Amino acid sequence: MPGVWFDELSLGQRFDHAIRRTVTETDNILFTTLSHNPAQLHLDAEYMKGSEYGQVLVNSCFTLSLMVGVSVGDTTLGTAVANLGWDEVRFPKPVFIGDTLNIVTEVLELRESKSRPDAGIVTFLHQAFNQRGELVASCKRSGLQRKKPAA
Numbered sequence: 001m002p003g004v005w006f007d008e009l010s011l012g013q014r015f016d017h018a019i020r021r022t023v024t025e026t027d028n029i030l031f032t033t034l035s036h037n038p039a040q041l042h043l044d045a046e047y048m049k050g051s052e053y054g055q056v057l058v059n060s061c062f063t064l065s066l067m068v069g070v071s072v073g074d075t076t077l078g079t080a081v082a083n084l085g086w087d088e089v090r091f092p093k094p095v096f097i098g099d100t101l102n103i104v105t106e107v108l109e110l111r112e113s114k115s116r117p118d119a120g121i122v123t124f125l126h127q128a129f130n131q132r133g134e135l136v137a138s139c140k141r142s143g144l145q146r147k148k149p150a151a
Contacts, residue, residue: 003072003079005148006110006120015074015105021066022100023058031062058095063137067128070103081119081144089139093130100131108140119144 032042040047042059049055064086072080095101109123122145128137 003075003077003145005079006122006145007147009107009110009122009145011107011110013107015071017070017074017103017105019070019073020100020102021070023062023066023095023097025056025097027062028056028058028097031065032059035059035061037061053094053096055096058097058099060091060095060137063091063095063101063128064089064139066101067103067126067137067139068141070101071105071124071126075105075124076143076145079146081116081146084121084142084144087140087142089137091137093134093136095128095130095136099136101128101136103128109142113144116144118149119146121145 028042032039037059041051041053041057043056045056048057068086104127106125106127107122108125109121111121113119113121121142123140123142126137126139126141127135130136
C-alpha cells in the first residue's frame with residue numbers, strides 16, 4: 001500500500017486507517033524492556049493493583065509509535081524523505097492491555113520545501129481512539145515528503 005505524494009495531499013484530507021490493533025501484554029513488556037524503561041506502572045501488575053488504575057498502563061511511547069506506524073502505509077510509505085519532528089504529543093486517557101486502537105490522520109499544513117524542489121513539508125495530526133471511541137493519544141508530525149516524479 002503506497003503512501004501519497006506531497007502534491008497529491010490536500011489540507012483537511014482525512015485518513016481513517018483500516019488497520020486496528022489490540023494491544024497485548026507482550027507488546028507492552030517487549031517495548032518497555034527494549035527501551036530500558038523500568039517503571040513499575042508498565043511492568044508490575046501487583047504494584048498497579050494498588051494504584052488508581054488498578055492495572056498496568058501501556059507504555060505511552062509504544063502508543064505513540066503504534067499510532068504513527070499505523071499511519072505510514074496510507075500516508076508516507078515510499079514517499080517520505082525524512083521525519084522532521086513530533087509536536088504536541090498528548091495522552092488524554094490511559095491505554096490498557098487488551099484495548100483495541102484505531103487511528104485517524106488529518107493533513108494540517110502543506111508547504112513547499114525551500115531547499116528541495118522535489119519535496120514539500122507536510123504536517124499531519126494523528127489521533128488514536130480506543131474501542132470505546134475515547135481519544136487516548138494525539139500528536140502533530142511533520143515530515144519531508146517527495147513530490148510525484150515527472151512522467
